[in-house]
Amino acid sequence: MAKVEALPYDDRTVYSVAAFNGGVGQWLSRLPTVWVEGEVTELRRHERWATVFFTLKDPADGSSVGVTMARGRFDALRLDLSDGERVHVFGRPELYEQRAEFKLRALTIERFGAGAHLASLERLKATLAAEGLFADERKRPLPFLPRRIGVVTGNDAAAKRDVVTTIRSRFPPASVLVAETYVQGPRAAAEIVAAIGALCEHPDVDVVVLTRGGGSFEDLLPFSDERVVRAVAECPVPVVSAVGHEQDTPLCDLAADVRASTPTAAGKLVVPELTELYGRLDRAHAGLARGVRRSLEHDRQRLARSADRLHAWPRAAVDREQHRLERTRDRLRLAPVLAVERKRAALENTGAKLVALSPLQTLERGYAIVRTESGDVAASAGDISVGERVDVTLAHGGIAARVEEVTE
Amino acid sequence: MTESAERTFEQAQGELEQIVEQLERGQAPLDESLKLWERGEELYAFCRAKLDAAEGRVEELARRAEQSRPPDGKPA
Numbered sequence: 001m002a003k004v005e006a007l008p009y010d011d012r013t014v015y016s017v018a019a020f021n022g023g024v025g026q027w028l029s030r031l032p033t034v035w036v037e038g039e040v041t042e043l044r045r046h047e048r049w050a051t052v053f054f055t056l057k058d059p060a061d062g063s064s065v066g067v068t069m070a071r072g073r074f075d076a077l078r079l080d081l082s083d084g085e086r087v088h089v090f091g092r093p094e095l096y097e098q099r100a101e102f103k104l105r106a107l108t109i110e111r112f113g114a115g116a117h118l119a120s121l122e123r124l125k126a127t128l129a130a131e132g133l134f135a136d137e138r139k140r141p142l143p144f145l146p147r148r149i150g151v152v153t154g155n156d157a158a159a160k161r162d163v164v165t166t167i168r169s170r171f172p173p174a175s176v177l178v179a180e181t182y183v184q185g186p187r188a189a190a191e192i193v194a195a196i197g198a199l200c201e202h203p204d205v206d207v208v209v210l211t212r213g214g215g216s217f218e219d220l221l222p223f224s225d226e227r228v229v230r231a232v233a234e235c236p237v238p239v240v241s242a243v244g245h246e247q248d249t250p251l252c253d254l255a256a257d258v259r260a261s262t263p264t265a266a267g268k269l270v271v272p273e274l275t276e277l278y279g280r281l282d283r284a285h286a287g288l289a290r291g292v293r294r295s296l297e298h299d300r301q302r303l304a305r306s307a308d309r310l311h312a313w314p315r316a317a318v319d320r321e322q323h324r325l326e327r328t329r330d331r332l333r334l335a336p337v338l339a340v341e342r343k344r345a346a347l348e349n350t351g352a353k354l355v356a357l358s359p360l361q362t363l364e365r366g367y368a369i370v371r372t373e374s375g376d377v378a379a380s381a382g383d384i385s386v387g388e389r390v391d392v393t394l395a396h397g398g399i400a401a402r403v404e405e406v407t408e
Numbered sequence: 409m410t411e412s413a414e415r416t417f418e419q420a421q422g423e424l425e426q427i428v429e430q431l432e433r434g435q436a437p438l439d440e441s442l443k444l445w446e447r448g449e450e451l452y453a454f455c456r457a458k459l460d461a462a463e464g465r466v467e468e469l470a471r472r473a474e475q476s477r478p479p480d481g482k483p484a
Contacts, residue, residue: 289470296463303421303455309428310448317441320434 018097025095028102033092036065036104037112039186040085045071054081056089056104060226067091069106079111084186086112114217121224125251128226133233134254140238142258142269146206148175149270150199150237152192154183159213159242159263166267171274177205183212188222193231200236207270208235210252211242211263223250232256242266363395381406417458424451 004023006013015023038056041064045052052074057064067089081087087109094105112120128134149167153160160178167174179195182188192210199205210232212223222228223243232239233255241256242263253259260266355361359369370378371391378384386406392399427448431441 285473289466289473292466296459296466299417299421300459303424303452303459306421306424306428307452307456309432310424310445310452313428313431313445313448317431317434317438317445321438 021095021097021100024100025097028093028095031093033090033107036089036091038065038087038089040081040087041083043081043083045074056087059086066101066103067106068094068096068103069109073107074109077109079109081109081111082186086117088112088116117217117221121251124224124226124229125254128229128233128251128255133229138233138257140257142238142240143206144272146174146270147204148177148202148206150196150202150205150208151176151178152181152195152199152208152210153178153263154212155180157183157211157213159211162263163209163211163242163267166264167271170268171271173274174271175204177202182222184215184219184222189225189228192222192225193227196231196235196239205237207238207240209240209242209263209266209270210256211266212244213263214245214248220244220248220250223252228252229255240266240269360395363393366395369393381408415454417455417462420451420454420458424448424455427451 004015004019004026006015006019036056039059041055041057043052043054050071052069052071054067055064056067069091079087089104089106090108090110091104091106094103095101096103132138151160151163153163160180164176164178167176177199179199181191181195183192196208196210199208210223212220220243223241229251232241232252238257239255240258240260241250241253242260242265243250243253246261258269260269363369369392370384371393372378372384373389376383378390384390384403384406386403388403390401390403392401427444430436431444431448434441436444
């Protein structure tokens with residue numbers, strides 16, 4: 001390594017540009033080799049060039065670094081890299097001294113493997129979850145009848161057909177706006193974000209369906225891309241995510257307002273079934289007419305009962321008054337008869353008492369009344385003298401007698 | 409019944425039912441009862457007319473709703 005020589009001046013140390021660049025280059029080359037992760041962009045490889053160039057970009061904030069690699073070494077890896085692919089580059093910093101351009105000199109490149117993807121996804125998931133992007137309270141209810149439905153999907157996808165067919169069969173007047181994008185590969189994430197944004201530009205799009213059929217883990221990766229997940233979470237209208245199969249859970253599923261297991265299920269979620277709506281409306285309508293008729297019938301019966309009783313009243317009232325009058329007349333007529341009867345009964349009662357009290361009744365039982373000559377009733381033997389004549393009254397007739405003996 | 413314009417069906421029906429009960433108790437003097445009865449008949453006629461009118465309107469509306477519907481139950 002060439003020694004950095006300073007130009008000779010009296011009172012200062014001065015370097016030529018080449019010497020300066022060379023010095024910095026030497027210093028940089030002492031740094032250790034490291035692994036660097038990023039996305040491959042602007043890959044340039046020519047048969048005539050000894051070196052392959054590309055830019056390694058940080059997907060999070062767009063920071064980038066130029067990478068160089070010997071073409072022979074690059075070709076030997078047989079990576080067949082394309083723009084947008086995520087890689088791990090093992091290398092060290094290096095200065096292209098001619099122009100003081102800082103580069104990463106690659107010694108080897110590894111395609112981002114499933115394991116690395118998984119670890120990276122878990123990290124992203126934890127970060128976004130901590131931000132609250134997947135929180136239940138962020139979930140919005142889907143509109144009952146969306147004016148327009150935005151669908152983000154691949155251009156030839158069965159998923160697109162399933163969603164659109166389901167929507168149309170359930171709700172024929174539905175208005176569907178399809179935004180076709182790449183749904184896999186390195187360009188997919190940015191396109192999906194753009195498609196969601198474009199759909200939301202339409203003011204009558206009330207819900208967005210993001211859908212893709214099943215695919216490999218790598219195929220579904222764009223749907224876990226941070227840009228896509230954030231676009232879903234920040235979408236101004238509710239998003240239904242139907243990506244992959246039941247067992248796949250791309251991060252956009254977690255950020256969406258509703259997750260559907262299949263594109264068909266997503267179609268069912270965003271529109272009601274028109275025939276069922278009509279059925280409900282018809283039932284409500286029929287119920288309405290039935291209800292008002294029943295209410296009228298109820299009032300009519302109640303009125304009829306009142307009317308029956310009201311109409312029966314005059315006859316009943318007259319009958320009642322007549323009856324009362326007749327009873328009074330009868331009592332009027334009976335009154336004198338009853339009075340005489342009462343008096344007669346009283347008289348008979350008195351007569352009976354009179355008879356019971358008469359002395360004759362006593363005589364009937366064998367008693368006799370004795371009167372002296374003076375006509376007085378003799379009550380004791382002393383009132384009468386021997387030889388005196390007395391009158392004896394019997395129950396029937398009487399006798400005259402002379403007293404022979406008196407017993408005191 | 410001059411006040412019939414403002415009277416509701418429910419008010420008339422309520423008064424009618426009261427009158428019927430009063431008449432059936434038979435405690436009011438005859439003259440007064442007769443007056444009550446006449447009043448009851450008026451109220452009955454009023455309620456009857458109101459019910460007939462309401463029913464007529466219901467049937468009219470139902471018929472119109474039926475006519476405005478396309479035969480297959482789907483919108484045009």
